[in-house]
Amino acid sequence: MHDPTGSAGRRLVTAAAEMQYGGVELRPRGTLLDRTLDLLAQGPLPTERVASDVLALRGNPRAAAAAVFTLLGSDSRVQVDAEGFWSLVAAPCAPEVEPLREQEWIVVDVETTGGAPSRGHRVIEVAAVHVARGRIQGEFATLVNPGRRVPRVITSLTGITEEMVAGAPSFDRIAPQLTEILRGKAFVGHNVMYDWRFLCRELERCTGSTLAGRRLCTLRVARRLVPHLSSRSLGALAEHYGIHMEVHHRALDDALATARLLICFLDRLEEEGVTDWAGLEKFVRRRVRRRRRRSAFPRSMERA
Numbered sequence: 108m109h110d111p112t113g114s115a116g117r118r119l120v121t122a123a124a125e126m127q128y129g130g131v132e133l134r135p136r137g138t139l140l141d142r143t144l145d146l147l148a149q150g151p152l153p154t155e156r157v158a159s160d161v162l163a164l165r166g167n168p169r170a171a172a173a174a175v176f177t178l179l180g181s182d183s184r185v186q187v188d189a190e191g192f193w194s195l196v197a198a199p200c201a202p203e204v205e206p207l208r209e210q211e212w213i214v215v216d217v218e219t220t221g222g223a224p225s226r227g228h229r230v231i232e233v234a235a236v237h238v239a240r241g242r243i244q245g246e247f248a249t250l251v252n253p254g255r256r257v258p259r260v261i262t263s264l265t266g267i268t269e270e271m272v273a274g275a276p277s278f279d280r281i282a283p284q285l286t287e288i289l290r291g292k293a294f295v296g297h298n299v300m301y302d303w304r305f306l307c308r309e310l311e312r313c314t315g316s317t318l319a320g321r322r323l324c325t326l327r328v329a330r331r332l333v334p335h336l337s338s339r340s341l342g343a344l345a346e347h348y349g350i351h352m353e354v355h356h357r358a359l360d361d362a363l364a365t366a367r368l369l370i371c372f373l374d375r376l377e378e379e380g381v382t383d384w385a386g387l388e389k390f391v392r393r394r395v396r397r398r399r400r401r402s403a404f405p406r407s408m409e410r411a
Contacts, residue, residue: 130291131213131320136311139178144195145319147185150392151194154187160300163225206382207373212238212323213292214369215302216362218265220253224308229253231261231272233281233306234358235288236366238295241373243366247288248359250275265356279313286310289318297341297365299324321384325365327391328372332379344368 137145143161146152158164158171162178165171172191179185179193187193214236221228234248250267252275262268285306296302299322307317329339336347341364345352350367354360376382381390 130211131289131294131318132291133286133310133314133316134319136315136317140182143179144184147193147195150388151192154191154193157193207376207384207387208241210384211292212295212369213289214238214295214362214366215306216296216358216365217302217305218267218356218358219305220255220257220261224305229255230278230305230309231257231267232358233285234362235285236362237288237292238366238369241370243363246359246363247285249281251281252277278309282310282313293321293323294318295323295325295365295369297325325368325372331391332372332375341365
């Protein structure tokens with residue numbers, strides 16, 4: 108059994124606490140256990156999510172559960188409840204955090220060749236919008252040459268063709284600028300883990316490191332703030348809040364809409380008495396039973 112009071116244990120618990128409270132940074136890719144701690148720093152997750160997101164195990168629930176329990180079952184830094192949700196044991200002396208109003212945010216959207224980086228799909232467009240002090244402060248967007256074919260279904264959805272990306276920079280050429288744009292800010296996305304996983308995989312390919320730090324999912328916030336809406340897709344939320352979108356399924360347009368949605372949400376959260384990151388995590392943390400997905404389209408197609 109690992110001892111979290113030992114020096115190695117203290118380093119990992121502290122790292123998990125910093126993950127929860129610090130802005131985005133680039134870190135060397137860790138072990139499976141490190142990656143699990145990073146993931147759980149964002150909140151409790153069911154066994155099947157840990158299995159799919161960390162171990163890439165899908166399709167056999169018993170085998171996936173057994174693998175997760177082998178990885179985490181004897182580690183006293185994590186705990187599991189009766190419903191199979193894993194979480195971090197509370198880290199002592201967590202660092203103080205600034206109010207949400209003083210946080211700098213970077214809202215990210217990616218368009219890709221398909222639904223999962225684990226299946227070899229690549230980024231074809233990325234956008235990042237900087238939000239601070241309740242306003243949009245700047246934006247970055249570029250097409251990306253994925254080094255592989257752009258499927259017709261993606262072209263029909265996004266309008267991005269193979270000819271458009273053929274002359275675009277490869278991801279390794281934009282990586283230095285993009286990581287500087289992300290650094291120190293809270294990472295935001297609508298269905299944030301989709302964008303986060305793709306950027307992490309692209310950065311691993313060209314730098315050997317991955318992203319770490321705060322993440323906020325506007326979809327999760329929407330589930331709490333507007334539970335009465337029949338759809339909380341980006342398009343439906345933009346319409347509800349009167350946010351104009353020129354086009355859908357292009358990275359910059361989607362990132363700008365999400366940034367404006369974030370600004371609306373920060374006002375609403377303040378009205379709800381949510382003023383800091385710890386309060387925000389408590390507000391959005393709700394166990395929602397996930398329905399089985401049957402769509403043949405990538406997840407990004409259903410976000411807007």
